[in-house]
Amino acid sequence: MKVSSTELQNNFGRYLKFVEASEEIIVTRNGRDVARITPVDPKAGQVRESMPAYRMDEDWISYEEFLQLTENSDQRYELIDGVMYNLASPTYGHQQAVIELSGTFYNWFKGKSCTPLTSPFDVTLVKSEDNICVVQPDVLVICDKDNIDQKGKYHGIPTLIVEVLSPSTQRKDISTKLDLYIQCGVKEYWIVDTKHKQITVYLLDEQDIVDYLTFKIGADDYARSFHFDGLSVKLDDVFA
Secondary structure, three states, rough: EEEEHEEEEEEHHHHHHHHOOOOOOOEEEEEEEEEOOOOOOOHHHHHHHOOOOOOOOOHOOOOOHHHHHHHOOOEEEEEEEOOEEEEEOOOOOHHHHHHHHHHHHHHHHHOOEEEEEEOOEEEEEEEOOOEEEEOOOOOEEEHHHHHHHOOOOEOOOOOOOEOOOOOOOHHEEEEHHHHHHHOOOOEEEEEOOOOOOEEEEEEEEEOOEEEEEEEEOOEOOOOOOOOOOEEEEEEEHHHO
């Protein structure tokens, strides 16, 4: 991201939050690049593994501030519990799994009332009035298309969400997002682990985990949905 020295001086706190979320800032003066502001540890900025459970109020990023911060950025971000995450570029294995899953989902849901979608697609989830989160799941299934407004923005709760793990996001996907989806009413959550070649499927209801199963290549041929009877994906295809 490039920003003029005057703009930086006037809105330093705003741009510092971009740096905290692992975006590099190039400072310009009279049209020339004169300085670069980079995170101290880019990986820590992406993963946020060391982020404390409780944050000072001045560090909390509100939903409104998140919209302002990301409005003109060419990067992809998520907002969970007041923390802004920069979404790193995915690996080949990650994208291979997403393609296979989305293809299977597309064919299975074709002609049905629910619709599968893939990232990038913003999903806004409300944990509380002052804690509105924004995520971009790798694959999602929505059954409430009446919650899409005239601008094509979605304001509902996906029935099923899939996250494919990456080294930079696995702790967030396994823990932080699972908690978010439980609290916000998602019915089913799939965690796809390309390293260990397994898919864990969680059935969620009433803000709790009702059941879960892990399907692992070598032991199982397919991973199966709890919520959608008959929906399954072939593990050999996902982890090809």
